[in-house]
Amino acid sequence: MKTAPRRTAPRLLALLPALALTTGFVAGCSEGGSSDGASPSVSASVEATGQVAENVGKFSYEGEDGKTALELLQEKDPGAQVQGEGEQAYVTAIRGREADPATEFWGLYVDDEMAQVGAGALETKDGQTIxxxxxxxxQ
Incomplete structure (x- = not known):
């Protein structure tokens, strides 16, 4: 009985470009060379991504006398998305992260305490952390 010839070589050759790209990406993610020639750690790249993801869910800035939390948010993040205006404003996205209206919202805090009014009505003060x-x- 005759068996079909194996086609391992073409498959292997097809994987080489992907392997080269992956190796280049991992090497490019390191923050400098290693003097011992060791390969960079992939876990360092994953940890950095986790840090970025963590920061997406929180945004802080200092209060300023005479300015509302909403005015300052729009200065610090011009891309912030808001529905409504003034005291009726409702923040829906900050730093490109939109809250899922079915499950999430952007909560406003002043010095680690939840605000009792909306961002458009909250007059901030110097030294406060918003x-x-x-x-x-x-639910």
Whole structure:
């Protein structure tokens, strides 16, 4: 009985460009060369991504006398998305991260305490820390 010839070589050759790209990407993610010639750690890249993802859900800035939390948010993040205006404004996205209206919202905090009014009505003061946190809606 005759068996079909194996076609391993073409498959292997097809994988070489992907392997080269992956190796180049991992090497490019390191923050400098290693003097011992060791390969960079992939886990360092994953940890950096985790840090970026963590920061997407929180955004802080300092309060300023005479300015609302909404005015300052729009200065610090011109791309922030808001529905409504003034005291009726509702923040839907910060730093490109849109809250899922079915499960999330951007909560407003002043010095680590949840604000009792909306961003358009909250007059800030010098020295206050204004923080927005992406939070889950409690059902």
């Amino acid at each position: 923080t927005w946190k992406l939070e889950e809606i409690q």
